[in-house]
Amino acid sequence: MQVEYRVDLRPHHTFGLPVHAAAWVELTDAARLPEILALPEYDPATVLWLGGGSNVLFGGDYAGLVVHLAHKGIAAEARADGRVAVTAQAGEIWHDFVQHTVAQGWYGLENLSLIPGTVGAAPVQNIGAYGVEVGEYIASVYCFDVDTQQFVTLDAAACRFAYRDSLFKQEGRGRYVICAVTFVLDTVFAPRLAYGDVAAVAAEIAAGRAIGAADVAAAVCRIRQSKLPDPKVLGNAGSFFKNPVVDAETAAALLAQHPTLPHYPQADGRVKLAAGWLIDQCGLKGFAVGGAAVHDKQALVLVNRDHASAADVRALAQTVQARVAEGFGVALEPEPVWLAC
Secondary structure: OOOEEEEEOHHHOOOOOOOEEEEEEEEOOHHHHHHHOOOOOOOOOOOEEEOOOOOEEEOOOEEEEEEEEOOOOEEEEEOOOOOEEEEEEOOOEHHHHHHHHHHHOOEOOHHHOOOOOEHHHHHHHOOEEOOEEHHHOEEEEEEEEOOOOEEEEEEHHHHOOEOOEOHHHOOOOOOEEEEEEEEEEEOOOOOOOOOOOHHHHHHHHHOOOOOOHHHHHHHHHHHHHHHOOOOOOOEEEEEOEOOOEEOHHHHHHHHHHOOOOOEEEOOOOOEEEOHHHHHHHOOOOOOEEOOEEEOOOOOOEEEEOOOOOHHHHHHHHHHHHHHHHHHHOOOOOEOOEEEOO
16 A cells, blocks of 8 residues: 655645645555554544545644545445435545436435535535435445444444534544445435525426426536535635524524524524525625635635635634624534644
């Protein structure tokens, strides 16, 4: 297994900060993962298991070993209930995988089109968009348990999926290396169009036809491209802050003052608020600290506008949090994982 040293990480994380890894390994076969633990460069306290780098921010050069999970492959098996179990290796590019499922007539993930990152990262964040969360379709996650040095399969319940959260972000972080994910997808298409402009844009694309999964996927792509910057053009980590969830009393008080505040009642009685709206109302679109800025079209996204440093991004994020807390009494929590270096 080849180890490289002082590797430039800019191509390997979507924010494009000028940082390096002290040591780097490219993993193209999950079965060889146990070999990494025998490398002299391996330290369980500092090793970083990296996918597409769309949900991490480096605070500087990374002093430990970075393992790039690049193994790929997709397999499918028909189920007795008419659905299909689709297993994708962790290194598959998420958007490419979604496009593949739609082309094969396997439905459910089309609303999650164009989300950056890899299949292996999807369960960690329980990625979601346009009314769908990936955890709804995950049957199991195949992992390497670093503590026991065994491969294990965790069912959906064990993964403890919640809003932008999972076992892998909590006590399982650093213990379970995701190798593959098995999804259970439908073979009969049932569109989910209640969120945002998806229904209208999908109908426009369908142009009189019955709306299909490819139309929904294309609609989501069109909407995302109209609002969100392409990380290949303008470095970013997607939605930088989670939509805050507050108690009903707090939501009622805010809505009395701000009737146009987008809000979404939750099953537990709490209310989810639109973080982007809160940031926008603070007049922060386009606001910059050094080379980092709030995107001028979508306030929920922070961007690398001009050779931003890690310090620029951190200072900008803290300013946004402070302004929203001051203006609305609401705490914003970042989505990307900050890596102390």
